[in-house]
Amino acid sequence: MKVLKFGGTSVGSSKNINNVIKILEDYSKTDLVICVVSAVGGVTDKLLLAGKQAQNKEDNYTESFNTIKDIHLNIIRELNPSNNASILDFVEGKLNELKSLLDGIYLINELSPKTSDKLVSYGEILSSYIISETMKHRGLVAELKNSQELIVTNSNFSKAEVNYNITNRNIQEYFQSASQKITILPGFISKSVTGEQTTLGRGGSDFTAAILAAALKVEQLEIWTDVSGMFTTNPKLVKQAYPIDRISYQEAMELSHFGAKVLYPPTVQPVLDLNIPIHIKNTLEPESAGTIISNEETNSTNAVKGISNISNIALLTLQGSGMVGIPGFSKRLFETLSQEKINIILITQASSEHSICLGIDEAEAEKAKISIDKTFENEIALHKIDPIIVENGLSIIALVGDNMKNHQGISGKMFSTLGKNNINIRAIAQGASEKNISAVILEKDVKKALNTLHEQFFESKTKQLNVFITGVGNVGERLVEQIKQQRKYLKENLKINLRITGLSNSRTMIFNEEGIDLSTWKEQLAEGEKATLEGFFENTKALNLRNSIFVDVTANADVANLYANYLRESIGVVACNKIACSSDLENYKLLKRLSLKYNAPFLFETNVGAGLPIIDTLNNLIASGDKITSIHAVLSGSLNFVFNNFNDKTKFYDVVKQAAAEGYTEPDPRIDLSGVDVARKILILARESGVEMNLEDIQNTSFLSSSGLKSESVDDFYKTLISDESHYQNIYASAKAKDCQLKYVAQFNNGKASVGLEEIPQGHPFYNLKGKDNIVMFYTQRYPEQPMIIKGAGAGADVTASGLFADIIRIGND
Known part of the structure; x- marks a missing residue:
């Protein structure tokens, strides 16, 4: 015997219902099948909306009713294009009853919990009838059994408590004599011992299926939904999330409490004591493995089983020096919220007893504040405690796993991972069992937090x-x-x-x-x-x-x-x-x-140096305890290119133009040729070595002509290069006469820095520096005579891009 439950999305359209029927047909070939169905997806909410509109004397409750009517009639016509008159007659009769009920609510301007239970019961009654009759029309041996005839409760409307003695006896007696291969039952609905319609509360269809599975002691309960099991986290927010193969009852309840919508926690209780596994399956992908919930040990090496969250949280903080050492504050606080029927989702209290933080549904925050402030109005007036502080726009994220307590550093890894991504934690809660570590964060950070934590705990360290x-x-x-x-x-x-x-x-x-x-x-x-x-x-x-x-x-x-x-x-x-x-x-x-x-x-x-590891090397020297004594460098690939190609057979203007065309200079070549670019570079190296100085502290001896220095635009500057060619030829001739090479040199020594064009003699490390190459010589306490030398291409689009790329990769490797 199999017990299967299909949720609202699974029966939300004719296409999905056809999938359900196919699954039931396949199962019935080898087993007796009990199938619990929810209302058509979204219909329960629409029924509640229509009821609320009618209660408020809003005439558009009829529009909401017509929407509900159209949904069901369209599904019938799509499932049964012909020979659907009997189904339509029954459903239209029920819809007329529903309309009369809404009209009554409208007239008396009241929607009691008792009436609300009767109202929402129509969703499951209609869906279960449509599915069972469609199966009969297709030749399947299926019968509809009203759950209200089996499940008996008290009169706590909207969340009735089950009388298991009567209910279990009813279920067992019925199925002992039932001969049909497939039994369809509406979920969620029940009747009180006095015969009044009740409902089992949120997640009631899951609960119905669990009650049946426990009463009949089946081998497994199957919950069919629109996802392939319980995921490591919300797949709508984290694309890398994946289904969990096996999970314990406790882990499933923790994840469900903290926002995993696949399972409603009370569902677990009837099957928990009997150790009946729950199998979460996907109606749209029935071949997917899904998730098995049981008490069996798993072979998973991952201590964290899932990450979940609850949105729309408000954080209430009761604080004040008058709380310290005074018993009864917590009792009065919790009693106040209990009287207002406000559910507490998270609690945390500092050991100093100076404050208590509570997480509740944001929709109840204002009501909570008013009632708590009233309870403690005397203490507030005496300034023993502060008025309750309410923070909105928050969410709770939680790591869940039975084995987290056996693994050190889980919470540290969680909080450091969040901290690295600037996700501020407003409150933390962790029980001694260590099955759950919860943190309150801003709602806007939820997606980033889930992705960050999932990457940390579930992905292959990518x-x-x-x-x-x-x-x-x-x-x-x-x-x-x-x-x-x-x-x-x-x-x-x-x-x-x-x-x-x-x-x-x-x-x-x-x-x-x-x-x-x-x-x-x-x-x-x-x-x-x-x-x-x-x-x-x-x-x-x-x-x-x-x-x-x-x-x-x-x-x-x-x-x-x-x-x-x-x-x-x-x-x-x-x-x-x-x-x-x-x-x-x-x-x-x-x-x-x-x-x-x-x-x-x-x-x-x-x-400095485009793709050369100059700053990185300098930082490593400093970090390892070395000290820079001086730096000698040729730091401009563009200037080195210019002076390596300029001679008495070329024109300075042409060489500068070539350097610009090949991407060695800045768009404004004056930045390079004026020495400002080199001055910036030696300044950066000086600062990275621990010296505090500004750009104006660097002595810059320019080789440009006076008209070049005074040029007001790039075009004007190029014109001066033509008119002042003799100036630049004289510079070249002076160096040639001494058998020297022209190099623009940056120096840092004894806390002072300078840049300028120098005539470099043969034998000097700078003399044979070719093309656009850079060279840096670090003299340090460890390298006092023979400097550490870094040399290579110091300009060009490809090497500069590769330097940027290297920095990005360095961040990725941290």
């Missing part, structure tokens, strides 16, 4: 990074293409799932929470919304994705000024833009502090 890139010019485009090329490698080898979720140029911007399709990103961006720097930040913030990284591939001061905003939202910042780190010292220090405070990485390796 870390998802969500990247937002501003600036997709030469370097930015290369970065996007590098990410596109390496995504599969990163996922398979480094366990990093890297997605670009936002892109912007100076004109348009696009966002996609699931990741932008990188095969068509240019076309998408061309059709994007109008770009603004503030708009890009607000969109990134609003998406609120875990492990978010903002990548600045511009040379724009306005973009750099927004770094603090990103860091305060725990959004990491990766930048090749040197402006922020070479800005005022206080701003630089602020960004560093924000990065630490909000656990948001702030990486800018490409500020």
Whole structure:
């Protein structure tokens, strides 16, 4: 004998009902089948709405009734296109009764719990009749049995308590004599010992099925719904969620209490004592394995079985120095809420007894505040305690697992994971059994929290990074293409799932929470919304994705000024833009502090040397206890390219133009040629080595002509290069006469820094520096005579993009 229950979505349409009938037909070939059905999906809510409208004298209750009527009549016609007259006659008769009941509610302006139970019972009565008659019309041996004739309760309307002695006897006697292969029963509904219609409360259809399964001591109870079992977390919010194969009764009840809608906790009780397994199955995918709930030991190595949440929570805080050491405060608080029939979802109290926090349904918060303040009005007036504090817009998230108590560090891992993503915890609750660890967070953070925790506890240590890139010019485009090329490698080898979720140029911007399709990103961006720097930040913030990284591939001061905003939202910042780190010292220090405070990485390796590991090496030296004594470096790939290609057979203008065309200079070449860019770089290295200085503290000896320094635009600057060719030829001639190479050198020594063009003699490490290469020599306490040297390409779109990419990967590996 099998007991199956089908929920509202399973019988929510003619298509789904046909699936139910097929499942029952297949089961009946080998077993006697007892099938409990809910009302058609959404109908119970519509019945309650119609009743409330009628009670409030709202004439549109008739519209709600007509909607209910149309739903059922359409299902009948779709299930039974012909020969449906008898079904229609019965259903229309019941619908007329329902209309009369609603009319009565409207006339007397009252909807008592007793009348409400009678009203909502029509949902299950209609669905069960339609399904059973359709099966008979199709030649199946099926009978309808009214659950109200079997399940007997007290008169606690809307949530009646079952009289198991009478109920079990009724069920056993009926099925001992029943000969049909399939029995259809309406769920949820029952009758009191005095014959009045009652209901079993929320989740009542599950309860009906459990009562039947326990009374008949079947081997297994099957709950059929629209998902393939109980999931590791809400699959609507976490796409990586997956069904749990096996789970204990206690774990199932914990998950159900904390928002998992597949199962209603009281359902478990009738079968719990008899150790009857519950199998959660999917009506739409009957071949799926589903979830088995039982007391059997599982072989799972994962201590956490699931993550759940309850939304629309209000946190009530009763606090005051007058509570400390005074017995009775908790008793009075809980009694007050009990008298108001307010359910407490979460409780936490500090050991100091200075405060008690309660989580309740947000809809009851105002009523709770009024009643609690009234109860403690004397203590409040005497300033012994504060008026109750109510915080709305919250949610509870919970880790659930029987074996969490045997694994150290679960709660620490939970809270550190949330903290890394700037998810603030308002309250924490954990029982001594350690089957559940609960935290109260902001409602807006629920999706990020569930995804973050699921990644931590259930996924194969694959870390998802969500990247937002501003600036997709030469370097930015290369970065996007590098990410596109390496995504599969990163996922398979480094366990990093890297997605670009936002892109912007100076004109348009696009966002996609699931990741932008990188095969068509240019076309998408061309059709994007109008770009603004503030708009890009607000969109990134609003998406609120875990492990978010903002990548600045511009040379724009306005973009750099927004770094603090990103860091305060725990959004990491990766930048090749040197402006922020070479800005005022206080701003630089602020960004560093924000990065630490909000656990948001702030990486800018490409500020110096493009893709060369210069800053990373410097930081490792400092972190290991070494001390920088001096730095000598050629830090401008563009200037090195210029002076390696400039001679008495070329023109300075042509060489600078070539450097710009090949992407070695900034869009405004004056930034490079004036030495400002190099000054910024040595400033950043000085600051990273622990010295506090500003850009104006660096001595900058420029090689440009006076007219070049005074030029007011890029075009004017290029004109000066032509007119002042002799100036630059004289510089070259001086170096050639001494058999020297021209190199733009940055130096830091004894707390002072300078930049300028120097004539480098043969034998010096800088002499043979070719093309666009950079070189840095670190003299330290450990390297006092033979410096640590880093050398390589220091400019170009590909190497700069690869440096940015490396910083992103570094965040992924942390």
